[in-house]
Amino acid sequence: MINIFFLYNTFVATEYLNMYEMSEEIVIFFPGQGSQKPGMMKQLRASNVGREYMARANKVLNYDLDHQIDNWTDDEFAETLHAQPAIFVCSIIAFESIDKSFLNKYKKIFAGLSLGEYTCMVASGKLS
Secondary structure (H helix, E strand, O other): OOEEEEOOOOOOOHHHHOOOOOOOEEEEEEOOOOOOOOOOOHHHHOOHHHHHHHHHHHHHHOOOHHHHHHHOOHHHHHOHHHHHHHHHHHHHHHHHHOOHHHHOOOEEEEEEOOHHHHHHHHHOOOOO
């Protein structure tokens, strides 16, 4: 049995996962474009990890990504130029928010769809 966790506009709470008998392997799956939603992951973006990654993204993008995620319309957010940085950064925030002592118990298999392939490469340490 392999446990699969989708980091899809939310994050996996370690306390919740510890309630279940787990196999020795977990798959962490990162979404691609199309999973974006205005206001996504607001609470997680407000966390210490979220603020750190949003600040880094803002410097690279030269605009306030956190503010834009909350204020883009559905049509604006559907544009690749807007959607991909938001999905990538939010997915990394979700991954980095998972308790590492929990993750270290398991063999991790990383996967992603389209843009999520790049996110999984960063999360797995294969790309920086």
